[in-house]
Amino acid sequence: MEFPATRLRRLRSSAAMRSLVRETHLEPSALIYPLFLCEGEGVRREISSMPGVFNLSSDEAVKEVEACASLGIGGLLLFGIPDEKDEQGSGAWASDGIVQRGLRAIKKSSQAESLVVIADVCLCEYTSHGHCGIVTRDGDHFDVENDSSVALLAKTAASLAEAGADVIAPSDMMDGRVAAIRTALDEAGKHNTPILSYASKFASAFYGPFREAADSAPQFGDRRTYQMDGANLREAMREIEQDIAEGADMLLMKPAMPYLDVIREARNRFDLPMGAYQVSGEYSMLHAAFQRGWLEPERAMLESLLSIRRAGADFIVTYFAKDAAKAL
Template sequence: MDMTRRPRRLRRDGIRELVSETSLDSSDLVVPIFVDATTDERVPIESMPGHERVPVEDAVARVEEALDAGVEAVMVFGIPESKDERGTRAWAENGVVQRAVRDITAETDAYVITDVCLCEYTEHGHCGVLASEARESWEERRSDDVLEADAEADGRLTVQNDETLDLLAKTAVSHAEAGADMVAPSSMTDGMIRAIRAGLDDAGFENLPVMSYAVKYESAFYGPFRDAADGAPAFGDRRHYQMDPANRREAMREARLDVEEGADALLVKPALPYLDIVSDVRREFDHPVAAYNVSGEYAMLHAAAEKGWLDVEETALESLLSVKRAGADLIVTYFAEDVAPLLD
């Protein structure tokens, strides 16, 4: 062995930290919070230990908990008091997100990002307006109390792309008017960044940034989130508008379109199963890159920890560090409040 080469020399305490190639800081983290207009008390999310739906009146307290833990940014999701075919509560002036954001920005120093989508607000749970044939199929099966998907019904499932764009823009503008610091459209609607950017600019919010869910896969890792946000589709799935997990090159096309349309930051979702995509986006674009460490990633580590198979804090830190190492500048994660005190 050539004894002049000993990598272990740089792994000792003292020097190890000095030569560390990747760092993780609490300022890299964004914690999602769920505000529920249908409840007047906190409701634990069983599939996501440690997280709750909170009533609008508790939104400020919930954000203050994150700030006390050392997390500086939150992403707000809303569960509305009612739903309809087009998701009109998504852009209502007195909607759940709008009310919560007004309170949070008035009473805290948190950086507030809002999710811009329609799935939590539509009766059918899809991320946009349904085509007439899909709507008729759904309404017929709903009236018969038969909501499970079948091949014929799923074949008729079409979300109207262009008709959805105006509704996303209206939602983003309403969030900006409520005081959001950034909006994050997540519906994977073609042209959504251009529509939202135009809507914000026309409303006088030229300086409000847009973080696009530029690369969002149709993933099995979203299960606990759909429980948390009450956003599961009533029938079918979202593979007609979210990305195929098999596709890598397509991710670059998606991200490039959003850059061309005016996105200020690019988000990849999920994170851990798609670290290659995070790395690709980092190399290809000079925009800030975000990654969403999703609910399924969070839940499975907690489940293993409950079995005594691993230490949840150590595993969470290692997982988040891997996301940073892959190229993410910021990470949306349910672990934020758990690991932030450890980082500082």
């Protein structure tokens, strides 16, 4: 019996050969680094559940801008941690809100020109109850009102665009928010500001460390009535279709690794630029394994990111962005 003429190992014989025929590539320009902006000056407070990630005052955030630009990273995703919160989350759309001030400071840096600065749009960091919209309660029962919440999200988007955000990224999962935000941006003269919609954001156990970072854990109940059920792939495609119809310019899938099948299905169906968010829980569990010596940090980090790219993401929001850019 003759040995097969095709030997697939021929194309794995050296690092140079493997690089030549590699199908999926990682580049620093495809990485987005999240920043958590807080009040104060000179503040760089490490988040206990997320090694190497910090709450940053605006002046410290500008330093991160310069570091990210020097590494060739593609962009930043901004979240705000206000000192004061209320039932409506009014700090989200205040002209002097924490992210609005941070945007102005970042945009003054000459290094910011090489970065796409994305502003997350949600109310959970700003509300006293920690939910992503206006809450009504009747005894033990509560509801997050959709339409009144959408009005405030649209107001927030316009405020962030006015402050200098290059991209607006609604993450709340209220129905109709993309259309409302598009209208608000256009009415504010921000016709060219794109919307990066968290088009299928699942109610996930992997958000835990983020809620420490952003001080955004719900004070009661959970978010399963508005974030998606993790069992539903077809419904995720309907969510994406609706956001595209309402005017989304780009899509963001969240979380990433537990939902690689959703990313692949979306990539097969839709032509919009699409990213995926390697969320806090994904980052923290890898770091826990690194600290115990169970995984080789650089290889595991890059392999995790490569899996997300291979599934179909054009860009990746990740807390590994700086470390990965250095490795690449």
